[in-house]
Amino acid sequence: MMNTRYEASLEYARDCDSSDTLFAFRDRFHIPQHHDTDSKYFCGNSLGLQPKSVAYLMEQELADWAKYGVEGHFMARNPWFSYHHLFSERLGKIVGALKDEVVAMNTLTVNLHLLMLSFYRPTKTRYKIIMEAGAFPSDQYAIATQAAMHGFNPDEAIIEVAPRQGKHLIAHEDILEAINAAGESLALVILGGVNYYTGQLFNMEGITAAAHAVGAYAGFDLAHAVGNVPLHLHDWQVDFACWCSYKYLNSGPGAVGGVFVHEVHSYDPTVFRAAGWWGNDEKTRFKMEKHFVPQAGAGGWQMSNAPVFNMVALNASLDVFDKAGMAALREKSLNLTGYMEFLLQQLEGLPFEIITPADPAQRGCQLSLLFFKDGKKYFDALTEAGVIADWREPNVIRIAPVPLYNSYEDCYRFYAAMLKLSQQ
Numbered sequence: 001m002m003n004t005r006y007e008a009s010l011e012y013a014r015d016c017d018s019s020d021t022l023f024a025f026r027d028r029f030h031i032p033q034h035h036d037t038d039s040k041y042f043c044g045n046s047l048g049l050q051p052k053s054v055a056y057l058m059e060q061e062l063a064d065w066a067k068y069g070v071e072g073h074f075m076a077r078n079p080w081f082s083y084h085h086l087f088s089e090r091l092g093k094i095v096g097a098l099k100d101e102v103v104a105m106n107t108l109t110v111n112l113h114l115l116m117l118s119f120y121r122p123t124k125t126r127y128k129i130i131m132e133a134g135a136f137p138s139d140q141y142a143i144a145t146q147a148a149m150h151g152f153n154p155d156e157a158i159i160e161v162a163p164r165q166g167k168h169l170i171a172h173e174d175i176l177e178a179i180n181a182a183g184e185s186l187a188l189v190i191l192g193g194v195n196y197y198t199g200q201l202f203n204m205e206g207i208t209a210a211a212h213a214v215g216a217y218a219g220f221d222l223a224h225a226v227g228n229v230p231l232h233l234h235d236w237q238v239d240f241a242c243w244c245s246y247k248y249l250n251s252g253p254g255a256v257g258g259v260f261v262h263e264v265h266s267y268d269p270t271v272f273r274a275a276g277w278w279g280n281d282e283k284t285r286f287k288m289e290k291h292f293v294p295q296a297g298a299g300g301w302q303m304s305n306a307p308v309f310n311m312v313a314l315n316a317s318l319d320v321f322d323k324a325g326m327a328a329l330r331e332k333s334l335n336l337t338g339y340m341e342f343l344l345q346q347l348e349g350l351p352f353e354i355i356t357p358a359d360p361a362q363r364g365c366q367l368s369l370l371f372f373k374d375g376k377k378y379f380d381a382l383t384e385a386g387v388i389a390d391w392r393e394p395n396v397i398r399i400a401p402v403p404l405y406n407s408y409e410d411c412y413r414f415y416a417a418m419l420k421l422s423q424q
């Protein structure tokens with residue numbers, strides 16, 4: 001067992017922190033306070049922490065607006081006209097895409113609808129959608145209403161792949177089997193890259209290949225994957241993806257989301273896009289002429305001009321990601337989450353099991369604890385003790401040790417708080 005390398009002691013946790021080359025990044029974030037000390041924040045999968053540089057960068061935009069008014073579109077230090085271009089390269093690195101395959105725009109559910117307008121174009125015979133059972137509700141609603149919009153009964157058009165009887169996770173073979181069984185009736189496979197509830201990381205490359213083999217598209221909701229796990233969307237031949245930026249990307253509540261459209265589609269002007277002026281070719285955008293000319297790349301899916309104030313935090317956060325690097329973050333993440341798992345295993349006798357995959361290759365940083373009883377009682381007591389976790393009805397506590405700002409000591413403190421509660 002690799003777990004034998006860990007120790008359940010404060011001293012050991014602090015040793016790990018002192019040899020952690022990413023430890024200093026913690027200081028770039030505001031850590032919420034609990035009785036004047038840093039809380040143990042394990043909710044980065046729900047709302048990431050605020051980079052300290054956001055305030056300064058926000059001041060800069062406010063100052064440029066005050067100074068230039070409308071001329072800020074071209075005169076601001078980061079001209080608003082091209083503000084979204086600030087992100088392409090750094091986002092591309094995070095999701096494994098060419099810079100023109102990604103764009104920051106809108107918010108997640110909106111983007112899911114927009115991308116389905118392009119990639120769910122059902123016919124009488126090819127109209128089925130495969131998704132995971134128990135997907136995030138917003139995804140369920142979006143996908144069902146898209147099917148209904150095309151005149152299909154969502155219950156008939158949507159095939160949900162569920163865990164087998166008595167299991168919590170979805171077997172990869174079962175997804176492939178569902179794809180093959182649907183065959184020529186299948187239009188689209190759309191899954192969360194990492195399931196929000198169980199933390200299961202899907203094999204996106206394998207799923208995409210299977211979808212393509214039957215002539216269907218494959219798209220992913222990366223809400224819980226982006227900034228958390230390594231992604232190679234371009235090489236995996238994924239058709240499209242969308243994500244939000246307020247979880248692992250630390251860009252604040254309601255922050256601008258992002259999309260990926262593979263170059264085989266995004267450079268093809270015949271692929272349908274719901275058009276707006278910001279997606280028009282930039283050279284002719286301000287000629288204000290009739291007839292939409294889509295710009296090449298994912299930018300062609302933009303509709304409105306960039307919501308600058310809602311993008312400032314993303315700019316701040318992507319700088320931090322760029323300095324840390326996804327490869328180093330993933331390396332720490334594997335070890336940090338491994339440590340948390342080890343500590344939880346020492347709490348034998350408490351009424352929970354970890355339902356997240358035990359295989360590190362099939363998960364990101366999140367661990368989901370399914371309680372057989374007293375889950376809410378534990379959760380409330382943890383909150384009381386300054387441990388911020390995430391409660392999901394009916395009986396799951398999700399915790400996400402985030403490699404950018406969580407420490408090994410945080411993990412130890414979580415364990416110590418649980419241990420104390422169990423002894424009361």
Ligand SMILES: *Cc1c(COP(=O)(O)O)cnc(C)c1O
Pocket residue numbers: 107108109110136138139192196221223224244
């Ligand atoms: C967080 C999350 C959402 C939230 O959608 P918004 O449009 O950003 O409010 C949707 N889907 C999944 C899978 C999520 O994890």
